[in-house]
Structures are given as C-alpha cells and as structure tokens.
Amino acid sequence: MKKNTFCKIYWDIFGEFDLSPIEGLLLSLIHGLSRSKGYCYASKQTLADLLNVTDICIYGVIARLEEDGLIERTGITDKKTMGLMVTLPVSDFISDQEVGHQPPNEN
Numbered sequence: 001m002k003k004n005t006f007c008k009i010y011w012d013i014f015g016e017f018d019l020s021p022i023e024g025l026l027l028s029l030i031h032g033l034s035r036s037k038g039y040c041y042a043s044k045q046t047l048a049d050l051l052n053v054t055d056i057c058i059y060g061v062i063a064r065l066e067e068d069g070l071i072e073r074t075g076i077t078d079k080k081t082m083g084l085m086v087t088l089p090v091s092d093f094i095s096d097q098e099v100g101h102q103p104p105n106e107n
Helices: 012-016 021-033 044-051 055-067 088-100
Strands: 071-076 082-086
Touching: 012 021, 012 088, 021 044, 021 055, 021 082, 021 088, 044 055, 055 071, 082 088
Parallel strands: none
Antiparallel strands: 071 082
C-alpha cells in the first residue's frame, strides 16, 4: 500500500517569488518535507514521482530555484541523497503566511 504524501501549497508564494506552477509546487513540497529534519532528503526521482513529472524536469526546476536563491543544497544526507532546504526569505515568507492565517484566539 502506497503511503499518502501531502503538503501545504502557499498560493501567494507564486506571485511573491514570480514562480511557475511547477516551481511553486516543488518549493512548497521541499518546505513540507523539510519539517522533520530541517532539510528535504527525498531523491530527485521521488520528488518527480510525487509531482508526476520527469526527473529531468525536477533537475531543471531545482537549478532555477537555486539560481534564484530560493533553495540551497545541504550536502549528502545519511540516505545518500542531496539534501535541499528553502532559504531564509522563503522560510520567513511562509512563516508570515502561517501566522496571518491562524484562526482567532478565543478567550
């Protein structure tokens, strides 16, 4: 049985960083998969499978996100994959989005 995978999609991130649909989805996915260890250790093939695109597409999108300073490599992980993490501007933007969309505190 295949394990379900999900992530939050931050719609405002597309306009904020001028992202294509696949770039925004991959950035949101990397952020979501980074929550437990601080970086995403999924292989590029796994990322491609999750987004239903080719691994060649993922390589190109990762390169563009790196060029734009939105993700960075963290080195080889214990899973023998290249770790990826969102950069501080992206992390701060997402944090602001999450704070801005919290339900009101009822006291």
